Amino acid sequence: MGRLPCCDKTRVKKGPWTPEEDILLVSYIQEHGPRNWKSVPNHTGLLRCSKSCRLRWANYLRPGIRRGDFTxxxxxxxxxxxxxxxxxxxxxxxxxxxxxxxxxxxxxxxxxxxxxxxxxxxxxxxxxxxxxxxxxxxxxxxxxxxxxxxxxxxxxxxxxxxxxxxxxxxxxxxxxxVQVPVYASSTENIARLLREWTKKSPKSDGRTSNDGSSSESSFNDGSLSSITDALSCYKSEIEELGGLEPFLGLEPCMEPSISSEVSQSVASGETRPYLFQEETKPNLGVxxxxxxxxxxxxxxxxxxxxxxxxxxxxxxxxxxxxxxxxx
DNA sequence: AAAAACCTCAACCGCCATGCT
DNA sequence: CAGCATGGCGGTTGAGGTTTT
Incomplete structure (x- = not known):
């Protein structure tokens, strides 16, 4: 008697994710945050196993990921x-x-x-x-x-x-x-996906090309102030250790940021990004x-x-x- | 130009840990 | 405390791309 599968394998899609699936997943996480993976396939209509959703998010869609070109x-x-x-x-x-x-x-x-x-x-x-x-x-x-x-x-x-x-x-x-938010926003990745999707030739094989480079990076004011608030209780320690910037990853490794076109829609309330709710990467400690x-x-x-x-x-x-x- | 060999990396699998009932 | 559900992790696979023959 083997272990029970985590989901109904016969009704689950496998293989590379399509941009459409990615957008469904990111949209859902925008609203609810990266938790309760079991419910993700039900709520999104994705024919994917919950584990597959989690993995896709963690390894590919999560903001702040840099890909390739290890220094x-x-x-x-x-x-x-x-x-x-x-x-x-x-x-x-x-x-x-x-x-x-x-x-x-x-x-x-x-x-x-x-x-x-x-x-x-x-x-x-x-x-x-x-x-x-x-x-x-x-x-x-x-x-x-x-x-x-x-x-x-x-x-x-x-x-x-x-x-x-x-x-x-x-x-x-x-x-x-300290609870330092890792996700400035998921919107950057959605924007990137959409850009790639529109650029994509009709002969799509489902694999999204992705170099992860986000050149137009900068924290928006709201993000920065939220982070500052979160860190305020450790003000003296932070100052002692050389200021806030290195802890935010602003320099030299940039934290995720919101691309300009999407941050506008966020600011105007068109989307409700998942922001500063939960830390899945380990936390900063002082x-x-x-x-x-x-x-x-x-x-x-x-x-x-x-x-x-x-x-x-x-x-x-x-x-x-x-x-x-x-x- | 075509076939073979090699490489890359996204995704899957199964085990384990943890939390909840 | 036991049993179950879920998430997290490391090992592995295999499709697709690239290089070599």
Missing amino acids: EQEEKMIIHLQALLGNRWAAMASYLPQRTDNDIKNYWNTYLKKKLRKLQTAADISSPTNSTSRDRWERRLQADIQTTRQALSDALSRGKSDLLSELKHDIGAGKKP LDQPNVTLSSCRKWLYDDGADSLCGRSDFHLSEHLLEFFSS
């Missing part, structure tokens, strides 16, 4: 994180807010893994005397991993319980993570001044990839360390 920083970040976390793609994605776990997983499996293997082979063949900068970088990475392991074991010997309670205090009741050991772990993790973190990582790193120490 060198992101690449290094992924390599670092993979060394630290293993194949925990969702956890890795929380450090790269613009990337989905699926994207990171694909990038690792199809590209990075092979690349590292090649580098390893090359390093084995070449002698240490004529090493390239890549070889040196690879060796540095290995050394970094060792450093972090050492730092973690130092932390354990220093007093596991001390650090544990410190982290628990920061993560738990003491420092509640920790107190780090202790030395935590700081050395953090330095290792941030090294070469810090700019892409958007200030989110203290909380997540703490979570992972807490998990590590608890195990």
Whole structure:
């Protein structure tokens, strides 16, 4: 007796999503937010399994996703994180807010893994005397991993319980993570879909081309003020850590924004966008001044990839360390 | 030009965790 | 506490595109 299927497979459509389906899904989420996936197919008329809807939203339609063209920083970040976390793609994605776990997983499996293997082979063949900068970088990475392991074991010997309670205090009741909205709006994606749809040749295969680039990006006033409100209780900590902008991902990694043509319709009340209701990506956390050991772990993790973190990582790193120490 | 090999990535599957009744 | 529903995750697949032969 097998497990019951999550839905009636015989009445469910499979395969690539069409732009029409995407628009139905996004419109529904505009109104109700990304929750209660079970009811989505019923309410939208989509002949899709609830899981499929959730996945489509999370990996493709959700605003703020950047697709393709991983930067060198992101690449290094992924390599670092993979060394630290293993194949925990969702956890890795929380450090790269613009990337989905699926994207990171694909990038690792199809590209990075092979690349590292090649580098390893090359390093084995070449002698240490004529090493390239890549070889040196690879060796540095290995050394970094060792450093972090050492730092973690130092932390354990220093007093596991001390650090544990410190982290628990920061993560738990003491420092509640700020609810930072990830979705500026879904309207950007609808606009993009519509643009692509209209551009699309009649010979549509259902796969939407998507480079994810949104050049006309800027927060609208309402979004920014809502975020500012949400963060106001952490004003002093934020100032201490260099201001609000990095936390909003305004620089260097842009948070989702509303494209001009759609933001107009939003402003005029034609649509009721889903805004600032629920966080599906992990939240921003602001920790107190780090202790030395935590700081050395953090330095290792941030090294070469810090700019892409958007200030989110203290909380997540703490979570992972807490998990590590608890195990 | 055509076939084969290779690559990419969206989507699916099944397991597990969590929350609700 | 047990059982069920639902969401989340990681591994895998396969269609479609690209490059090589």
